[in-house]
Amino acid sequence: MEVQITCENCGSSIEVYPDINANQVECDVCNHNQPVHFNTDHENSIVEVCPCCQRKDFYKQKDFNRAVGVTLFIIASILAIWTYGISLIVLYLVDLFLFKKLSSIIVCYKCGTIFRNAKNVGSVPDFNHEMHDRIKYSDHDFQGKPLEH
Ligand SMILES: [Zn+2]
Numbered sequence: 171m172e173v174q175i176t177c178e179n180c181g182s183s184i185e186v187y188p189d190i191n192a193n194q195v196e197c198d199v200c201n202h203n204q205p206v207h208f209n210t211d212h213e214n215s216i217v218e219v220c221p222c223c224q225r226k227d228f229y230k231q232k233d234f235n236r237a238v239g240v241t242l243f244i245i246a247s248i249l250a251i252w253t254y255g256i257s258l259i260v261l262y263l264v265d266l267f268l269f270k271k272l273s274s275i276i277v278c279y280k281c282g283t284i285f286r287n288a289k290n291v292g293s294v295p296d297f298n299h300e301m302h303d304r305i306k307y308s309d310h311d312f313q314g315k316p317l318e319h
């Protein structure tokens with residue numbers, strides 16, 4: 171499992187593999203040291219507790235780089251003028267194809283840490299707006315019990 175932590179000092183991504191002996195990670199960009207708490211679950215690619223903020227609230231999403239999608243859409247829109255919209259249909263098909271092939275990642279609501287290739291991604295719920303807002307803005311802790319709708 172790969173863990174992508176956001177540097178709390180400069181906002182850069184720090185990519186690490188869980189190591190139970192590591193109690194901090196260092197940012198390559200600003201050399202800021204940040205505490206992490208990896209456990210044996212993490213070493214076995216299971217995410218129950220966030221190694222950065224100790225919360226248990228996660229959501230899963232497709233590992234899709236939004237910037238790439240937006241750029242493709244703009245290119246297809248411009249081309250659509252000459253291709254009578256065919257490029258938009260092609261983009262739609264490409265998108266559909268890519269989306270199916272993309273793997274899912276786990277994201278921590280509280281601190282945004284990303285977990286790739288986690289074994290328990292199937293049991294993590296999809297993004298929930300209400301949970302996100304309550305965690306981000308009123309610092310609510312759901313303790314790993316997602317809201318039911
Ligand atoms: Zn940094």
Ligand SMILES: [Zn+2]
Binds near residue numbers: 220221224279280282
């Ligand atoms: Zn976290």
